[in-house]
Amino acid sequence: MKNNDVDNLFKELDFDIEEPHSGHKERFFKKLENETQGPENKGNVRRLWAPVMGIAASFLLAFFLLGEVIAPTASAKNTDLASISPEMKQTQEFYTGLIQKELNALDAEKSPETEIIINDALKQMEKLEQNYEGLRKDLLDSGKDNRVIHAMIQNFQQRIDLLNNVLTQIENIKTLKNQNHEDNII
Amino acid sequence: MTPTITHIKDLVERCRLGDQRAQMEIYDRYYKAMYNTAYRITGHSAEAEDIMQEAFLSAFTKIESFKENSTFGAWLKRIVVNESITAYKKIAKLGEVSYNDELKNEADNEGFILDYKDNNSKKVRLILKQIKSLKENYRLSLTLHLIEGYDYEEICEIMNISYANCRTMISRAKESLRKKLEHHEK
Numbered sequence: 001m002k003n004n005d006v007d008n009l010f011k012e013l014d015f016d017i018e019e020p021h022s023g024h025k026e027r028f029f030k031k032l033e034n035e036t037q038g039p040e041n042k043g044n045v046r047r048l049w050a051p052v053m054g055i056a057a058s059f060l061l062a063f064f065l066l067g068e069v070i071a072p073t074a075s076a077k078n079t080d081l082a083s084i085s086p087e088m089k090q091t092q093e094f095y096t097g098l099i100q101k102e103l104n105a106l107d108a109e110k111s112p113e114t115e116i117i118i119n120d121a122l123k124q125m126e127k128l129e130q131n132y133e134g135l136r137k138d139l140l141d142s143g144k145d146n147r148v149i150h151a152m153i154q155n156f157q158q159r160i161d162l163l164n165n166v167l168t169q170i171e172n173i174k175t176l177k178n179q180n181h182e183d184n185i186i
Numbered sequence: 187m188t189p190t191i192t193h194i195k196d197l198v199e200r201c202r203l204g205d206q207r208a209q210m211e212i213y214d215r216y217y218k219a220m221y222n223t224a225y226r227i228t229g230h231s232a233e234a235e236d237i238m239q240e241a242f243l244s245a246f247t248k249i250e251s252f253k254e255n256s257t258f259g260a261w262l263k264r265i266v267v268n269e270s271i272t273a274y275k276k277i278a279k280l281g282e283v284s285y286n287d288e289l290k291n292e293a294d295n296e297g298f299i300l301d302y303k304d305n306n307s308k309k310v311r312l313i314l315k316q317i318k319s320l321k322e323n324y325r326l327s328l329t330l331h332l333i334e335g336y337d338y339e340e341i342c343e344i345m346n347i348s349y350a351n352c353r354t355m356i357s358r359a360k361e362s363l364r365k366k367l368e369h370h371e372k
Contacts, residue, residue, distance in 0.1 A: 006364050009313070010332040016222040017307050020235045024221075028213055028239045032206065035243050 080136060081152055084144055095156035102163035109170045113177070121166040128159050198258050201249050209246055216259060217242075220266045226329050227270035229318070230277060237273055241266040267334065267344060271326075278322075316366045324359035331356050 082089035103125075106118055132155045139148045194215070200208035217238060224234035224241075245252070245262050252261050317325055323345070330336045330344060342352040 006360055006367070007332070013310050013313070014306055015226070015310055015314070015333045016218050017310050018222050018225050018231070018234075020217065020221045020238070021231065024217070024235055024239070025210075025213070027235075028217075028242065029210065031239055031243060032209060032213075032246075035247070 080139075081149065084149065088149070091153065092156075095153075095160065099156070099159055099163065102160065102167065105167060106163060106170075109167070113173060114170050117166060117169060117173075121162060124162055125159060128155060128162070131155055194258055198249070198252070201246055209242075212258075213242055216262055219259070220262060223263060223266050223334060224270045226314070226333060227267065227326065228274045228277065233273055233277065234270070237269045238266060241269050263334070267330070267336075271344065274326075312370065313367070316363060316370065319366065320359060320362060323355060324362065327352065327356050328359045328363060332360075 081092040106121065110118055132152065135148055135152045135155060139145070139152070142148050194212075197208045197212050201212060220238045220241060221234055224237040225231060228234050228237065241262065245265055252258065317328055320328065327341055327345065330341050331338075336344065338349060338352050338356070341356070342349050345352065347355070
């Protein structure tokens with residue numbers, strides 16, 4: 001017997017000797033009926049839902065994209081000392097109020113003599129404020145780490161110290177001038 | 187009166203229009219060949235029936251994609267073969283072995299089947315049994331090549347292997363089947 005004989009052997013034989021279990025035709029007919037009724041409904045549903053789903057999906061996508069753009073700024077706004085605890089909120093309000101007051105006082109002292117020193121102070125304030133923005137990001141990244149909170153409070157204090165310094169300097173200039181003036185009078 | 191025996195092309199045409207009687211007629215004509223094909227690959231009778239019927243259903247739903255460049259039977263068979271291999275891999279993965287079917291075949295061999303379909307059935311069962319005892323990929327490739335009548339190119343496409351690989355595998359498989367059959371004849 002050679003390999004060719006094997007080929008020939010297969011050629012002359014009918015291999016379809018098995019029969020499916022009885023009742024297969026009825027089972028198939030049932031399936032066929034389900035199928036022919038099924039797809040039409042399915043098709044309709046899909047036709048109705050496809051555009052709606054498409055619109056919904058595009059909305060979702062738009063939301064996500066907007067979220068991506070807005071999220072960093074929004075979350076940065078949310079993360080502030082105030083977001084940690086009510087006490088911290090009070091602290092922040094206290095400091096911001098104080099800073100605002102001192103800034104107003106500084107504004108009131110504006111005069112040709114003090115302009116240089118005030119402008120310099122405002123530049124310094126800007127730097128400190130930038131620092132503070134960085135700390136806000138850090139607060140978010142670190143998950144409200146105590147060290148960052150400390151740094152933020154210190155930042156507030158630095159700003160107040162700076163403003164106080166400037167104000168006392170301005171005061172000094174003023175008294176110096178007055179004294180000089182008085183000296184002149186005397 | 188309409189003729190009972192309709193040409194397969196007419197039947198396919200009527201299937202395209204969704205004629206259920208035509209679909210049932212096609213089922214009647216092909217179910218046995220398709221069932222046997224699925225059964226030979228999966229070795230599982232219930233699974234084979236399921237695959238066969240699902241293949242018919244999917245053939246009917248995507249009958250638009252059936253081009254006249256092959257026969258309807260070949261097209262349908264290809265669906266069955268592909269489905270069977272997918273199902274077979276799943277069964278093999280789950281490690282499910284169909285002991286029942288094997289026992290049934292044993293019983294058939296010695297039982298009533300013998301006297302009613304003479305030599306053919308007897309020989310076929312013997313050969314199938316020998317093929318079954320071969321290595322897994324030998325069994326599959328030999329079944330596809332010798333019984334289902336696919337050529338090397340089709341087999342390497344179905345089994346997703348290279349052409350050379352397929353050729354050697356089939357010739358080795360043939361060789362070992364030949365030895366087994368010879369051994370049995372002695």
